[in-house]
Every structure is written in C-alpha cells, then in structure tokens.
Amino acid sequence: MSEATAAAAPSGGPRLTQLLPVDAIRIGESAADWRAAVRLAGDALVASGATTPAYTDEMVATVEQLGPYIVIAPGIALAHSRPSPAVLRAGISLVTLLEPVAFGHRENDPVRLVIGLAAVDEEGHVTALSTLAELLSDEARREGLIGAAGAAEVARMVRSFDESQAVDPASVNTTVESTGETS
Amino acid sequence: MKILAVCGMGLGTSLILRMNAEKALKQLGIEADVEVSDMGSARALAATADLILTSQELAEQLGPVKPRVVTISNFIDLNEMVTKLKAAFA
Numbered sequence: 001m002s003e004a005t006a007a008a009a010p011s012g013g014p015r016l017t018q019l020l021p022v023d024a025i026r027i028g029e030s031a032a033d034w035r036a037a038v039r040l041a042g043d044a045l046v047a048s049g050a051t052t053p054a055y056t057d058e059m060v061a062t063v064e065q066l067g068p069y070i071v072i073a074p075g076i077a078l079a080h081s082r083p084s085p086a087v088l089r090a091g092i093s094l095v096t097l098l099e100p101v102a103f104g105h106r107e108n109d110p111v112r113l114v115i116g117l118a119a120v121d122e123e124g125h126v127t128a129l130s131t132l133a134e135l136l137s138d139e140a141r142r143e144g145l146i147g148a149a150g151a152a153e154v155a156r157m158v159r160s161f162d163e164s165q166a167v168d169p170a171s172v173n174t175t176v177e178s179t180g181e182t183s
Numbered sequence: 184m185k186i187l188a189v190c191g192m193g194l195g196t197s198l199i200l201r202m203n204a205e206k207a208l209k210q211l212g213i214e215a216d217v218e219v220s221d222m223g224s225a226r227a228l229a230a231t232a233d234l235i236l237t238s239q240e241l242a243e244q245l246g247p248v249k250p251r252v253v254t255i256s257n258f259i260d261l262n263e264m265v266t267k268l269k270a271a272f273a
Binding site for chain 1: 190191192193194195196198199202203219221222238239240241244256257258259260261
C-alpha cells in the first residue's frame, strides 16, 4: 500500500480506482432497513480486503451514536467509523439498493446509494473520497451509477471518471494543498 | 479567516464538506482556511474559528458555540454551499 500511496498522490493517498476495486461494488442489493444497508457496505469492504467484519459493527454503532447525519445528500449515505484495528487498509465500497431505505434523515431520505469508507488515518483517503464526491455531484453520472446493471459497469464508470480527474487535477489539488495541518 | 468543517469522526463527511467549501470560497473570491474536526474536538477548536460548517443534526448536538454555525443539507451540492457562504459573509 505504501508504494501505491507514494506513487499516486503524496499527501492525499491512492486514487479512487485503487481504493474502490470491483470486489467492493455491489449492485441492485436489497436491505430491510438502514442497519442492513450499512452492513452491505461493510460486507463489501470485507470482501475487498480493506476491513474485518468488526468494522461493519463499528459503522452501525457510529450511526446509533451520532444519528443519520451520514446521509450526506439526497439518496446517498456515507457509512464509516474511525480508524481501528478492524481496518486493514484504506478502502471504499459502493452499494446500490433496489428499493430505497429510510435512514431517519429529515431531508435526504430515502437512501439508494451507500458508500462505505474505511480509513487508517485522517488523510490517506482524501484524493479518492474527493474524486468520488466530485463524481456523485454530477447528476448524470450519479444516476448512471445508481441505474448501472452490474459491478463491472460501475467499475468502468469510476475508472473513466478517475482518469479524467487525473488529466485535470485542479479540484483535487486545491483539496490536497490545504490539508489542515496549520493548527 | 478560519472555517471549521465538523462531522462525527472528522475524516469522512467533513472532508467532503471541506472540499465543497473550498470550491465555493474560490468561486466567491473569499480567502479562508478550512479545517476538519470531529464532534469531540469541535467545541475546543470553535474558539479560534470564524465559522462552523456542519449538518443540522450535528449542529444541534454541538449546542451553542461562539462562531456562526452554517448548516448544510446536501454536502455535494456546490450551489447550496455557495449560497449559504455568500449569505454568511455578506
């Protein structure tokens, strides 16, 4: 991992395609409630080798403690906890739900897309997470992801967007430059 | 000018807030440092911040703090961020 980190982006960590492999993408899943939806994102992190199942419990516990603020945009939840022994390496997972699930968020419910995030520190996932946020903020791309037929299709979309960001890294750079070490 | 982006853990949601805030500040031509914080450290860090960015739910958990608190609903919507920061700095 350290080799990839150093090669990709010294301060922001690996690129999105490195942290979100096809093994971590689940399309058209079903979840009975928000806990099940978070668990799907956790299972996908386990499947890609980023975490152990204990991290999935930690992600569920985070929502229990802090509430559904993780629903960061209409239909999109960012499930995560803090770095822990259950995180083997930084990783991101992506789960789309066939039937939207309520998380109890006043404005952004129901959720159709769950992103799982496992971090080993505060900065090693910045580049990848920024790229993903950029991708999701584009409505056409977001709908394309949610409507994708399979994991391979999503992985292709992610790779193509990631490469376009690498060509024009302006937005990524502004994030990396001011990584808050001033305090 | 110091802006504090606050979320539960200080490493997921708040990073996305920071990214969007930096884009909005650039668009508005406002010079500011955006730092991230978790809920546990936010009250202490708030003492030296000029503005806090967070969600409505977390703002309620945070309670009263010295700087102005701006709450964001859609963390990836640049328009919402620009509109709210513009109003806050007007």
